[in-house]
Amino acid sequence: MHTDRRTLLQAAAALPLATVGANAAFAQTPTTTPVAAPPKEVTRALAHYLVTASYDDLPANVRKEGVRTLLNWVGVAIGGSHHETVDIAVSALGPFSGPQQASLFGRRERFDIMNAAFINGVSSHIFDYDDTHLKTIIHPAGPVASAILALSEMQPVSGKDFLNALVLGVETECRIGNSVYPNHYDVGWHITGTAGVFGSAAAVGKLLKLNEQQMTWALGLAASQPVGLRESFGSMNKSFNPGRAASSGIFAAILASKNFTSSDAMIEAKRGWANTISTKQDYNEILGDLGKRYEAALNTYKPFACGIVMHPAIDAAIQLRNEGKVTADQIERVDLKVHPLVLELTGKKTPKAGLEGKFSIYHAVAVAIVEGAGGEKQFSDRAVTDPTIVALRSKVNPVVTPGIKPEQVDLTIVLKDGRKLNRYIEHAIGSVEVPMTDKQLEAKFSDLAEGIIPAATIRRVMDACWNVENLPSAAEIARMSVAS
Amino acid sequence: MHTDRRTLLQAAAALPLATVGANAAFAQTPTTTPVAAPPKEVTRALAHYLVTASYDDLPANVRKEGVRTLLNWVGVAIGGSHHETVDIAVSALGPFSGPQQASLFGRRERFDIMNAAFINGVSSHIFDYDDTHLKTIIHPAGPVASAILALSEMQPVSGKDFLNALVLGVETECRIGNSVYPNHYDVGWHITGTAGVFGSAAAVGKLLKLNEQQMTWALGLAASQPVGLRESFGSMNKSFNPGRAASSGIFAAILASKNFTSSDAMIEAKRGWANTISTKQDYNEILGDLGKRYEAALNTYKPFACGIVMHPAIDAAIQLRNEGKVTADQIERVDLKVHPLVLELTGKKTPKAGLEGKFSIYHAVAVAIVEGAGGEKQFSDRAVTDPTIVALRSKVNPVVTPGIKPEQVDLTIVLKDGRKLNRYIEHAIGSVEVPMTDKQLEAKFSDLAEGIIPAATIRRVMDACWNVENLPSAAEIARMSVAS
Numbered sequence: 022m023h024t025d026r027r028t029l030l031q032a033a034a035a036l037p038l039a040t041v042g043a044n045a046a047f048a049q050t051p052t053t054t055p056v057a058a059p060p061k062e063v064t065r066a067l068a069h070y071l072v073t074a075s076y077d078d079l080p081a082n083v084r085k086e087g088v089r090t091l092l093n094w095v096g097v098a099i100g101g102s103h104h105e106t107v108d109i110a111v112s113a114l115g116p117f118s119g120p121q122q123a124s125l126f127g128r129r130e131r132f133d134i135m136n137a138a139f140i141n142g143v144s145s146h147i148f149d150y151d152d153t154h155l156k157t158i159i160h161p162a163g164p165v166a167s168a169i170l171a172l173s174e175m176q177p178v179s180g181k182d183f184l185n186a187l188v189l190g191v192e193t194e195c196r197i198g199n200s201v202y203p204n205h206y207d208v209g210w211h212i213t214g215t216a217g218v219f220g221s222a223a224a225v226g227k228l229l230k231l232n233e234q235q236m237t238w239a240l241g242l243a244a245s246q247p248v249g250l251r252e253s254f255g256s257m258n259k260s261f262n263p264g265r266a267a268s269s270g271i272f273a274a275i276l277a278s279k280n281f282t283s284s285d286a287m288i289e290a291k292r293g294w295a296n297t298i299s300t301k302q303d304y305n306e307i308l309g310d311l312g313k314r315y316e317a318a319l320n321t322y323k324p325f326a327c328g329i330v331m332h333p334a335i336d337a338a339i340q341l342r343n344e345g346k347v348t349a350d351q352i353e354r355v356d357l358k359v360h361p362l363v364l365e366l367t368g369k370k371t372p373k374a375g376l377e378g379k380f381s382i383y384h385a386v387a388v389a390i391v392e393g394a395g396g397e398k399q400f401s402d403r404a405v406t407d408p409t410i411v412a413l414r415s416k417v418n419p420v421v422t423p424g425i426k427p428e429q430v431d432l433t434i435v436l437k438d439g440r441k442l443n444r445y446i447e448h449a450i451g452s453v454e455v456p457m458t459d460k461q462l463e464a465k466f467s468d469l470a471e472g473i474i475p476a477a478t479i480r481r482v483m484d485a486c487w488n489v490e491n492l493p494s495a496a497e498i499a500r501m502s503v504a505s
Numbered sequence: 506m507h508t509d510r511r512t513l514l515q516a517a518a519a520l521p522l523a524t525v526g527a528n529a530a531f532a533q534t535p536t537t538t539p540v541a542a543p544p545k546e547v548t549r550a551l552a553h554y555l556v557t558a559s560y561d562d563l564p565a566n567v568r569k570e571g572v573r574t575l576l577n578w579v580g581v582a583i584g585g586s587h588h589e590t591v592d593i594a595v596s597a598l599g600p601f602s603g604p605q606q607a608s609l610f611g612r613r614e615r616f617d618i619m620n621a622a623f624i625n626g627v628s629s630h631i632f633d634y635d636d637t638h639l640k641t642i643i644h645p646a647g648p649v650a651s652a653i654l655a656l657s658e659m660q661p662v663s664g665k666d667f668l669n670a671l672v673l674g675v676e677t678e679c680r681i682g683n684s685v686y687p688n689h690y691d692v693g694w695h696i697t698g699t700a701g702v703f704g705s706a707a708a709v710g711k712l713l714k715l716n717e718q719q720m721t722w723a724l725g726l727a728a729s730q731p732v733g734l735r736e737s738f739g740s741m742n743k744s745f746n747p748g749r750a751a752s753s754g755i756f757a758a759i760l761a762s763k764n765f766t767s768s769d770a771m772i773e774a775k776r777g778w779a780n781t782i783s784t785k786q787d788y789n790e791i792l793g794d795l796g797k798r799y800e801a802a803l804n805t806y807k808p809f810a811c812g813i814v815m816h817p818a819i820d821a822a823i824q825l826r827n828e829g830k831v832t833a834d835q836i837e838r839v840d841l842k843v844h845p846l847v848l849e850l851t852g853k854k855t856p857k858a859g860l861e862g863k864f865s866i867y868h869a870v871a872v873a874i875v876e877g878a879g880g881e882k883q884f885s886d887r888a889v890t891d892p893t894i895v896a897l898r899s900k901v902n903p904v905v906t907p908g909i910k911p912e913q914v915d916l917t918i919v920l921k922d923g924r925k926l927n928r929y930i931e932h933a934i935g936s937v938e939v940p941m942t943d944k945q946l947e948a949k950f951s952d953l954a955e956g957i958i959p960a961a962t963i964r965r966v967m968d969a970c971w972n973v974e975n976l977p978s979a980a981e982i983a984r985m986s987v988a989s
Contacts, residue, residue, distance in 0.1 A: 106765070109760070109763045109764060109765045110760065110765060112763055113759050113760050113762065113763040113765065114759070114760075116603070116604070117603045117604075117606075117617045117618065117619055117759070118603050118617075119600070119601045119602050119603045119617065120600070120601075122601075133601045133602075133603065134601065135601055208776070208780075208781050209775070209776030209777065209780060209781030210781060211729075214729070238740075238742075241737065241740075241742055242742060242745065244734060245695075245698070245732060245733050245734055245737060245742055245745060245746060245749070246730070246732055246749065246753075247731060248729055248730055249729050250728060250729055250771065250776060250777055250778060250781055251776040251781075252725075252728075252768045252770065252771050252774040252775070252776045252777040252778075253725065253729060253767055253768050253771065255768070256722075256725075256766040256767050256768055257765050257766040257767070258722075258725055258726060258729055258765075258766065258767035258768065258771075261726065261729060261760075261765070261767075262729060265729070265730065265756075269730075272749075275597050275598070275601070276593070276594065276597050276598075276745075278597065279593045279596055279597040280593060281590070281593045281594060281597065281741050281742075281745070282740040282741040282742065283737055283740050283741070283742035283745075284736045284737050284739070284740055284742065286736065287734065287736055287737065287742075290736040291693070291736070292692075292693030292734060292735040292736045293693065293734055293736040294734060294736075296692075296693060297692050297693030297694060297734055297735075
């Protein structure tokens, strides 16, 4: 490669000539002047880390969180797999898919790895119930797990290599996300898609055993394909974003593996990714303490299938219900001290459809007390029209209270016999401070997978996830996770 | 669709809770507040135009320029088809391609339409010799023609419908490009890829007969996939960008055709495309005089396979050579009055490889006088080492002269017998003011396609392009343009 000469060529070629005057032509000249040196060789240094980092380098807590990330992702991917959005994607893309290389989680079709990764990425995000890196609001597994599970079905990938690639992919997207957050997100980018494509490319590139130069190019081709704008929230396009990040990351890594070139400095160059896509660039977030500080260890999982603002109240309601063996007919009323956002976002008093239930603190608390859960089933049309739940929700009384933070709630169940059951939540279950237990992750998984894959298989898939580091082939997980 | 409710859901789901404090949580609240009304319903109005505009609406000059755009694109796509970049892409993507739906121009392989569009888009840009919308430096045909020629092989598309879709696609990308240019380009986006994906989605969506809602969503899914950063210039990644714009635009339109939803306002919303990706948004450039003002009529074609800054000198040299029947051995010296950019960008005195010749005004003028052309062959290793050309280039004497604009040159050939042949160029051939003639486009096409497809076929393909409006099936053009 003669990059300097090529750059000059392209710069010259780009110069407008005829319809623009001299001034406009000069406006283009910065392209041809030497670009100020970037703070570091960010892209190349990241690539160096990615190609050298090995499974044995991973601390135990990082491995453990990687396994939990995997299990949670498989559950939500299976759970979402028959949503209308996924049916549409499968039907639309079927005629264009390549060889049947990879499974669609929770379904029977098989697609080429790029289309499979796209569809699985869509499935896993459709309930907005997947994992969250709270510092950036990135949903890390969607772009990464979708991509490398598909790849694992095409070439042999040991469980250890798989887990290492998963962690490195998550690390890559979250670190790159940190480097531009919050400015990049605030302006309108859906950071799960824009950072996610790097995560997919890095993880797939790792499993393809790219060398440092190829990995640098893979990151460059990933930088060329940011996915997703926040305006899409509320439409199928939101789930499109992690799916497309997964497939575009594979596309980047596959091309780089054959020496399709890019710039060596696509992340940090003057007209590279970070400067073009964000007003903030903190490269230390990308390169600082690589192999020591792990963003992948900070992943969290939603216990409830609704907006996170209702999670403290649902958590408190379930705790009291389970401890006090309370039943709906014993309850006089339920008092909640809440942050203003709770009523602002979820103040719907009489939801008529399951989706509306996700915006009703009244329904959420009532169903949590009656059913002891807050999964997709608790936000179904069935649940919001259940007479017991409907009766109870009218007794739920949220009051905006100064001093209560968004992550807090103070909930009191007043019983007809005069007793009061109170619970104050400082951090809800599912936060970094109070992570979901393995058992709770299993319950969430089972709830999502039930009725989609056979009950016995649910147990086997979860066991395979917990045991991924010892699997001779990570593909087992994908192959088991399909509809019978 | 219940967009308002879904939006609320997603906004609530996105709210960070545990690891960030109340202030950070409040920093997210703008998501949940009503967004200021956009100036117009830009995306929907554009979609309305696209689904209603018909071939019969196109003025004759627009149809004519569309045909020229097609012919030029087919030539450069065939010409670039055996470049190393294309070989790599074909080899990398082959294992993942779907059914053999579409031709690769200049080659024998057949790929699914998305992968074929990608590869043909790469081929057509690799020499940087394709068409240019000079107001935005968009190369319009790459993303659009690549996409709809591939689609035409999969479903019946009449020549008239094809030309209409081509014009509408070019119109879409150039108008959207205008709306954010130059800020969007200046900051670092490769506008051919970022705007191009809209062009592809619009043109493919037109041929798929999307209704207005579906077209709106196709534009939204296109907005979610901007491609390309200027830092990639000088690497294969530059050609990747129009190719990926083509395939991602197809991806968007295909999904929308099955009612995969997006926002209805992805271009103009507060956190939509234009506000997120540019500091300038001029929606009148998108919607103003739709169906009256045609950006597609402003397309231009490069006569010479090098940076546009040398085009005036090459043009002058060829004119004098042809008129004066000058041969190299008669020449004492060649004096050029040039703009400073000429020496800044193309001041290489002794190029040793063909690529270096593209940065040598000395070589460019010499080879133009000796061979009467400035095509890819004139910038080959053979040409820059040809003794006659090497001898003549040492007699080329460019002088930076005040008052000469970048699009101008004043060139004088001083003969050994004392005669002087002078030519002043105000606008070089290939500009909007002095467009390439149909005959010149044919010569460029033949020069590019020679040795790749059979000579008799070259004539047939050119005739099919000129005659596209009368073809029962546009697919003929693609099917003829392959290697034998």
